[in-house]
Amino acid sequence: MFGLSKKESALFKKLSTPIKIQDFLDTLPINFEESGETYMSPRRVILENKAHCMEGALFAAAVLWFHGQQPLLLDLQSLAPDCDHVVALYKINNRWGAISKSNHSTLRFRDPVYKTVRELAVSYFHEYFINKTGKKTLVAFSKPFNLKRLGQGWVTEERDLWRIVHLLDNSPHESVYGEKSGHFIRKADKMEVKAGKLLEWGSS
Numbered sequence: 001m002f003g004l005s006k007k008e009s010a011l012f013k014k015l016s017t018p019i020k021i022q023d024f025l026d027t028l029p030i031n032f033e034e035s036g037e038t039y040m041s042p043r044r045v046i047l048e049n050k051a052h053c054m055e056g057a058l059f060a061a062a063v064l065w066f067h068g069q070q071p072l073l074l075d076l077q078s079l080a081p082d083c084d085h086v087v088a089l090y091k092i093n094n095r096w097g098a099i100s101k102s103n104h105s106t107l108r109f110r111d112p113v114y115k116t117v118r119e120l121a122v123s124y125f126h127e128y129f130i131n132k133t134g135k136k137t138l139v140a141f142s143k144p145f146n147l148k149r150l151g152q153g154w155v156t157e158e159r160d161l162w163r164i165v166h167l168l169d170n171s172p173h174e175s176v177y178g179e180k181s182g183h184f185i186r187k188a189d190k191m192e193v194k195a196g197k198l199l200e201w202g203s204s
Contacts, residue, residue: 001066002155008046012066018090021063022099022109025056030103030201039165041157053086054165056101060088061147062155064099074098074121075142075168076107082130082137086168089117089144096120105198117144122176127188131196134187140173 004012015021031038031050038055042062045051051059061071072089085107087098097112098120106127114120121141128138145168147154154161177185188196 002062002152004043004156008043008156011046012063015063016067018060018064018092018097018099018109018112021060025051025060025099025101028056028101030101031055037160039161041154041161043156044158051101053101053107057086057088057099058147058154058161058164060099060101064088064090065148070144071147073142073145073147073168074117075145075171075173076121076124076128076138077140077142077173078128078137079135079139082128084169085124085128089120103199103201105195105200117141118174125176127192127196129188129192129196131193134189134193136185136188138176140175142168143172143174145171 001009015024028045029050031048031052033052040048040051040055042059045055045059057073061073065071069090074087074089076085076087078084085102087100090097090099090112092112095112096114096117096119098110100108100110102108107124110120110123114123118141125136125138129136147164150164154164
């Protein structure tokens, strides 16, 4: 399936649940893109033994697809200079959850307890802020983006997956809140900012 090698297939088979997929991603060092921006395929993630959020989401989506789920991405859009975040969606017992690769103490795995994708997306709102200022930056989220429509080649692609990045960025998104509501949003407090500075794999 997907043109995977025997070793790759064995790994995918082993990662048979969202929890196992997340546990595996947590063992991978963060890809700090020291030699330039990358968007590696799941095959390259295995070879390079590292990943950033988009690469982790692509890997998770591929493994979920291998096990019969739809390969769905969720793009979380933020205000500059903060960065967007991407997670892989999964569904169990008609509830949504998310698999996430993050170097921070926030924006991580979500258990399958959310009735809607919007519920899940806005669960990231409170802790999505700029560490220096405490300003909360999550402004929009994509509709579930199904990678199945792009075929299977991306799973083992050797080149960076820029096309998927552009398609996801330009896919339909929904605002988190209206313009009037923005005036009532409180900045993260000092304790929250302090917690937000906790990193798993060193400086980013």
